[in-house]
Amino acid sequence: MSWNEFRQHYLIKFWSPLPAVIAAGVLSTWYFGITGTFWAVTGEFTRWGGELLQLFGVHTENWGYFQLIGLEGSPLTRIDGVMIIGMFGGCFAAALWANNIKLRLPQHRVRILQALLGGIIAGFGARLAMGCNLAAFFTGIPQFSLHAWFFAVATAIGSWAGARFTLLPMFRVPVKLKKVSAASPLTQRPDQARRRFRIGMLVFIGMLGWAALTAMNQPKLGLAMLFGVGFGLLIERAQICFTSAFRDLWITGRTQMAKAIILGMAVSAIGIYSYVQLGVAPKIMWAGPNAVLGGLLFGFGIVLAGGCETGWMYRAVEGQVHFWWVGIGNVLGSTLLALVWDEISPALATSWDKVNLLTVFGPQGGLMMTWLLLFAALMLIIGWEKRFFRRHNAGARPVKESL
Numbered sequence: 001m002s003w004n005e006f007r008q009h010y011l012i013k014f015w016s017p018l019p020a021v022i023a024a025g026v027l028s029t030w031y032f033g034i035t036g037t038f039w040a041v042t043g044e045f046t047r048w049g050g051e052l053l054q055l056f057g058v059h060t061e062n063w064g065y066f067q068l069i070g071l072e073g074s075p076l077t078r079i080d081g082v083m084i085i086g087m088f089g090g091c092f093a094a095a096l097w098a099n100n101i102k103l104r105l106p107q108h109r110v111r112i113l114q115a116l117l118g119g120i121i122a123g124f125g126a127r128l129a130m131g132c133n134l135a136a137f138f139t140g141i142p143q144f145s146l147h148a149w150f151f152a153v154a155t156a157i158g159s160w161a162g163a164r165f166t167l168l169p170m171f172r173v174p175v176k177l178k179k180v181s182a183a184s185p186l187t188q189r190p191d192q193a194r195r196r197f198r199i200g201m202l203v204f205i206g207m208l209g210w211a212a213l214t215a216m217n218q219p220k221l222g223l224a225m226l227f228g229v230g231f232g233l234l235i236e237r238a239q240i241c242f243t244s245a246f247r248d249l250w251i252t253g254r255t256q257m258a259k260a261i262i263l264g265m266a267v268s269a270i271g272i273y274s275y276v277q278l279g280v281a282p283k284i285m286w287a288g289p290n291a292v293l294g295g296l297l298f299g300f301g302i303v304l305a306g307g308c309e310t311g312w313m314y315r316a317v318e319g320q321v322h323f324w325w326v327g328i329g330n331v332l333g334s335t336l337l338a339l340v341w342d343e344i345s346p347a348l349a350t351s352w353d354k355v356n357l358l359t360v361f362g363p364q365g366g367l368m369m370t371w372l373l374l375f376a377a378l379m380l381i382i383g384w385e386k387r388f389f390r391r392h393n394a395g396a397r398p399v400k401e402s403l
Contacts, residue, residue, distance in 0.1 A: 007097075007197070011094075011097045011098070011197075011237075012097055012098045012099075012197075013098075014098075014237060014238065014239060015234075015237045015238040016238065017238050017239070017240065017256060017257055017260045018256070018259070018260040018263065020234050020237065020238030020240060020260075021234075021238070021240060021257075021260040021261055021263070021264040022260070022263055022264045022267050023234060024039075024138075024231065024234050024235070024240065024264060025138075025142070025263075025264035025265060025266075025267045025268035025271075026267060026268065026271065027039075027227060027230050027231065027234070028134075028138070028139050028142075028231075028268055029142070029267075029268045029270075029271030029272055029275070030227070030271070031083075031224075031227045032139070032143075032271075032272060032275060032280065033271070033275040033278075033280055034220070034223055034227075035079050035220055035223065035224055035227075036280060036281075037079060037080070037283070038134070038135055038139040038140070038143060038283050039083075039134050039135070039138075039139050039227075039231065040080065040131060040132070040134050040135035040139065041080070041084055041087075041132065041134060041309050041310075041313070042123060042126045042127055042131070042132040042134075042135070042309055042330065042334055043069050043080060043127070043131075043135070044075065044078065044080035044081055044084050045123065045309075045327075045330055045331050045334050046065070046066075046069065046123075046127055046331075046334040046335060046337070046338055047066070047069070047070075047071055047075075047078070047080075047081075048075070048331055049331045049332065049334060049335030049338070050063070050066050050071050050335060050338060051071070051074075052331075052335075053335070060338070063338055063339070063341070063342070064341055064342040064345070065127075065337070065338035065341035065342075065345075066338060068341075077221070079220060079221060079224045080224075082214065082221050082222075082224050082225040082228065083224040083225060083227060083228035083231075084228060085225060085228065086207060086211065086224070086225035086226065086227065086228020086229040086230075086231070086232060087228040087229070087231050087232040087235075087313060088232065088313065088317060089203060089204075089206075089207040089210075089228070089229055089232060090204075090207065090228065090229040090230065090231065090232020090233040090234075090236070091232040091233075091235065091236040091313060091314040091317040091318075092200075092203055092232075092317050093200045093201070093203040093204040093207065093229075093232075093233070094200070094232065094233050094236040094237050094314075095200070095236055095314070095317055095318045096196045096197065096199050096200025096203060097196075097197050097200040097201075098237075099189075099192065099193040099196050099197070100236075100318055101196065101317075101318055101319050102318070102319050103319045103321065104319055104320045104321060104322075105321050106321060106322045106325075110170070110171060111322055112322070112325055114166075114171065114304055114305060114306065115305050115306065115322050115323065115325035115326045115329065116325045116326075116328065116329045116332075117304065117305075117329065118162075118300075118301045118302065118303070118304030118305025118306065118326065118329065119301065119305045119312070119325065119326040119327065119328065119329020119330045119332070119333060120301070120329040120330075120332050120333035120336070121297050121298075121300060121301030121304065121305075121329075121333060122297070122298050122300075122301030122302045122304075122305060122308070122309075122329070122330060122333060123301070123329060123330035123331065123332065123333025123334040123335075123336075123337070124297060124301075124333035124334065124336055124337045125158075125293070125294040125295065125296070125297025125298035125299075125300075125301055125333075126294065126298050126309070126330075126333075126334065127294075127333075127334040127337040127338065128290050128293060128294035128297065128337050128344075128348070128349075129147070129151045129285075129290055129291045129293075129294025129295055129298065130147070130285040130286070130290070130291075130294075130349075131148070131151070131285065132298065132308065132309045133155070133242035133298075133302070133308045133309055133310065134309065134310070135283070136148050136151040136152075136285070136291070136294070136295070137151060137152050137155065137242070138242070138261060138264065138265060138268075139268070140283075140285070141265050141269070141370065141374070142265050142268040142269040142271075142272045142370070143272055143282040143283050143284065144269075144272070144273075144276075144282055144284070144356055144357040144358045144366050144367075144370060145282065145283065145284045145285055145287070145354070145355070145356065145357075146287040146355035146356075146357060146360075147284075147285045147286060147287040147288070147291040147354075147355070148285075148291075149373065150287060150291035150292050150295065151291045151292075151294060151295040151298075152295065152377075153292075153295070154291070154292045154293070154294070154295025154296045154298075154299065155246065155295040155296075155298055155299035156246060156249075156299060157295075157296060157299065158295060158296040158297065158298060158299025158300040158301075158303075159243075159246035159247055159249075159250065159299035159300070159302065159303050160249075160250050160299075161296075161299070161300050162247070162299060162300040162301070162302070162303025162304050163247050163250040163251050163303050164250075165300070165303075165304065166303060166304060167251075204229070207225070207229050208226070208229070210225065211223070211225040211226040211229065232313075232314070235310045235311075235313070235314050236314040236317070236318075239314070240257070240310055240311075241257070241307060241308060241310065241311035242257075242261065242302070242308040242310065242311065243302040243303060243305075243306065243307050243308045243311050244257055244311070245257035245258040245260075245261055246258070246299060246302070246303070247303050249381070249384060253384075253385055253388035253389055253392065254385075255381050255382070255384070255385045258381050259378065259381060259382075262374050262377055262378050262381070263378075265374060266371060266374050269367065269370050269371065269374075270367075273358075273363070273366075273367050276358065276363075277363065282356065282358070284354040284355070284356045285354060286349045286350060286352045286353070286354055287352060287353060287354065287355040288348055288349050288351070288352030288353075289347075289348045289349075289352070290345075290348040290349035290352075293348065301333075305326045305329065306322065306323075306326070307323055307326050309330065311323070312326040312327050312330070313327070357369055357370060
C-alpha cells in the first residue's frame with residue numbers, strides 16, 4: 001500500500017465505529033493498568049472551574065468536593081489534565097488530516113441556549129454520579145462498579161425524556177429559504193487540504209514529542225498524554241458520541257453506536273479483570289440515589305445540548321461553535337455541583353455503599369455477571385431496533401381503498 005493510499009484510507013476517511021470503540025475499550029484498559037485511574041474528563045473540568053474561582057479569591061480548596069477529588073497542582077501536572085490536553089491535541093491533528101475544520105456558528109439563538117443549559121445539566125449530573133459517559137458508564141461498567149449500572153439505566157431514561165423534550169415546537173428553528181437561478185458548483189480546495197494535512201502531522205508529531213519529553217521526568221504523565229492523543233484520534237476519526245448512541249435509539253432506531261459501545265465494554269472488562277487480579281484496585285463509587293439522579297440529569301442534558309463529554313470535545317475542535325457553549329456549560333454545571341456537594345452528599349451518596357460486583361459475586365462470578373448484563377443490554381437494544389422499524393414500516397404502509 002502506497003503512502004497516498006494509506007493516508008486516504010486511514011487518516012482522511014472516517015473510521016468504522018465498531019473497531020474504533022473496541023480500540024477505545026482496549027486503550028482505556030491499558031490506561032487503567034498503567035496509570036491506576038480510569039479514562040475520565042469531567043472530574044478535571046470540575047477542577048478547572050474550581051481553579052477559575054480561585055482566581056477571583058474563592059477558596060474552593062476548602063470545599064468538600066475538591067477535597068474528595070483533589071485540587072492540587074495544575075492541568076500540566078495532573079494525570080487527568082495532561083490526558084485531556086492530549087485528547088484535544090489528538091482531535092485537532094485528526095481534524096486537520098481530514099480537512100474537517102471550519103468555523104460553524106449556531107443557526108439560531110435557541111441553539112446557544114440549548115447548548116449552555118444542556119451542558120450545565122449534564123455537567124451537574126455527571127459529577128453528582130461521580131462520572132460522565134466515561135467514568136460512570138464506558139469505563140465504569142468494566143470496573144465492576146454497581147453504580148455504573150444504575151447510571152447507565154438512568155441515562156437511557158433521561159435521554160428518552162430529552163429526546164421527547166427537544167422535539168417540542170419551541171426548539172424548531174425556522175429555515176430561511178433562498179431563491180437561486182442555478183445550482184452552485186462544488187468548490188474543491190485541494191491546496192488547503194494538503195496544507196492542513198501537513199499541519200496536522202506537525203501537531204501530531206509535536207504532541208508525541210511533548211509526551212516523550214514529559215515522560216523523561218514524569219513517566220506516568222507522559223504516558224497519560226500519549227493515551228490522550230490516542231483517545232482524541234479515535235473519537236474524532238470515528239465520530240464517537242455517546243449522545244447519538246442514546247438519542248438515536250429513541251428517534252431514528254439506529255443502534256450501531258450503542259452496539260459498538262456494549263462490545264467495547266465487554267472487551268474492556270476482560271482487561272480490567274486481569275489487572276484487578278494483578279493487584280490494581282478498581283474504581284468503585286457509591287451505588288446510591290446520586291447515580292440514578294445523576295444519570296437522569298446527564299441523559300436529559302446531553303440530548304438537550306446535542307453532545308456528551310467526548311462529543312463536544314472533538315466537535316468544538318472542528319470549529320462547531322455550538323459545542324464551545326456545551327463545554328462551558330459542562331464546566332459551570334460540574335462546578336455548581338461542587339458548590340452544593342456538602343449539603344446533598346450525605347443523603348444521596350456518601351451514606352450509601354460502594355458495591356463491587358467482584359466482591360459480591362466473587363472474581364469469576366463478577367466477571368460473568370457483567371458479561372450477562374451486557375449481553376442482556378445488547379439483546380434489549382436489538383429487540384428495540386426490530387420493534388422500532390416494525391412499527392415504523394407498519395405506519396408507512398399505504399392503506400388500500402375499500403371498494
